[in-house]
Amino acid sequence: MNLLTQVLLIFVSTVLINNFVLIRFLGICPFLGVSKQTETAFSMGLATTFVMTLTAAATWIINTFILEALNLPFLQYVSFIIVIASLVQFVEMFIKKTSPVLYKALGIYLPLITTNCAILGLALLIPLNGYNFIVSIVFGFGAGVGFTLAIVLMAGLRETLQFGDVPEALKGVPITLIIAGIMAMAFMGFSGLISV
Amino acid sequence: MSKLLGDFKNGLWQENPTFRLVIGMCPTLAVTNTMINGLSMGLATAFVLLASEIVISAIKKFIPNNVRIPSYVLIIATFVTFVDYFLKAFFPSIAASLSLFVPLIVVNCLILGRQEAFASRNPVHRSIADALGMGLGFTWALLLLSTVREFLGMGSLFGFDVLGTSYQSMVIMILPGGAFITLGVLVGLMNLISRNTN
Numbered sequence: 001m002n003l004l005t006q007v008l009l010i011f012v013s014t015v016l017i018n019n020f021v022l023i024r025f026l027g028i029c030p031f032l033g034v035s036k037q038t039e040t041a042f043s044m045g046l047a048t049t050f051v052m053t054l055t056a057a058a059t060w061i062i063n064t065f066i067l068e069a070l071n072l073p074f075l076q077y078v079s080f081i082i083v084i085a086s087l088v089q090f091v092e093m094f095i096k097k098t099s100p101v102l103y104k105a106l107g108i109y110l111p112l113i114t115t116n117c118a119i120l121g122l123a124l125l126i127p128l129n130g131y132n133f134i135v136s137i138v139f140g141f142g143a144g145v146g147f148t149l150a151i152v153l154m155a156g157l158r159e160t161l162q163f164g165d166v167p168e169a170l171k172g173v174p175i176t177l178i179i180a181g182i183m184a185m186a187f188m189g190f191s192g193l194i195s196v
Numbered sequence: 197m198s199k200l201l202g203d204f205k206n207g208l209w210q211e212n213p214t215f216r217l218v219i220g221m222c223p224t225l226a227v228t229n230t231m232i233n234g235l236s237m238g239l240a241t242a243f244v245l246l247a248s249e250i251v252i253s254a255i256k257k258f259i260p261n262n263v264r265i266p267s268y269v270l271i272i273a274t275f276v277t278f279v280d281y282f283l284k285a286f287f288p289s290i291a292a293s294l295s296l297f298v299p300l301i302v303v304n305c306l307i308l309g310r311q312e313a314f315a316s317r318n319p320v321h322r323s324i325a326d327a328l329g330m331g332l333g334f335t336w337a338l339l340l341l342s343t344v345r346e347f348l349g350m351g352s353l354f355g356f357d358v359l360g361t362s363y364q365s366m367v368i369m370i371l372p373g374g375a376f377i378t379l380g381v382l383v384g385l386m387n388l389i390s391r392n393t394n
Contacts, residue, residue, distance in 0.1 A: 022372060025222050025375070026222060026300075032218065076299075077273045078270060078277065081269055082270075116303070117303040120299070120300060121300055128296070168391075173380075173383055177380030178376065178377050180376040181374065181377035181380060184372040184375075185371075188371065188373065
């Protein structure tokens with residue numbers, strides 16, 4: 001299998017088949033918390049995709065050239081979380097200086113990304129799957145696109161749901177979870193899309 | 197003493213992390229396909245919560261306010277590494293089925309949230325009561341969710357077949373879709389119960 005086919009397969013499978021939110025259960029907190037409006041959901045997805053792609057590259061380098069080279073696997077969690085926290089901080093400062101418009105659009109969602117378990121999950125999945133550098137970046141980008149897809153779809157449904165007649169006890173989180181369940185079932189249909 | 201009991205009971209029902217606050221959702225949904233997974237995840241999280249609340253409430257005076265969040269995360273990550281290696285050494289099968297979600301305890305918002313809201317403001321003995329209550333509250337929620345899912349999805353409890361072979365198992369309950377729907381229905385039920393008791 002040449003690199004291009006591999007990259008395409010990884011991308012499609014991370015976006016649709018192994019969707020981070022609906023199939024792997026990573027990043028549920030923002031998925032439930034920031035999915036009230038399509039616009040904010042999209043900004044959140046954008047910021048997450050950005051950080052995920054950078055995280056995939058940064059943690060691959062650190063894992064390969066520092067942790068594996070010096071045989072320090074027990075420092076993996078501690079070092080990954082430091083990398084992610086400082087990366088988010090750095091991205092925030094960089095965007096603030098270069099593009100105030102984008103900074104305003106992303107707002108409070110940027111710092112929140114540090115505690116999004118999808119990011120740490122992504123960093124941990126890469127060494128687990130043994131991806132190379134290019135595939136890792138595609139994997140990170142695909143994971144972000146999959147997250148954006150799920151959160152924007154959910155926001156669209158919740159906007160429509162405001163006019164629906166939801167039982168009092170199910171309002172808010174419970175109905176969102178039930179919708180997510182139905183979406184997860186729908187996404188299971190993608191599992192036959194490609195056979196790796 | 198009554199204050200300690202109040203701190204303890206708070207997490208069990210009134211501010212139950214799963215059903216009332218709805219935080220720490222990733223492990224709640226991901227590893228509750230069998231009861232043994234749900235229980236071990238609950239206890240692992242409870243241990244990390246207890247250990248980090250003790251340490252943080254004990255050394256809170258020495259942590260500068262500006263770098264408190266990174267410091268909390270580092271303390272939590274240390275205990276998570278400990279739990280991870282402990283599970284891999286003594287319970288390799290549980291460690292294999294929880295896989296990614298043991299290291300992800302680091303970013304469980306329940307743990308960081310309790311440090312910020314409770315351990316950084318209260319003495320050690322009250323933090324212990326709070327951590328025990330929250331940890332057990334999280335554990336019973338996970339156990340309830342995994343009981344429903346394993347019972348309907350495989351017709352068994354703790355791996356023991358209770359419904360026999362004639363039971364047509366609902367496979368969807370142990371798949372991702374069933375996790376979301378079961379939790380949604382349970383949170384809805386808890387809302388109903390707490391509204392009726394008030």
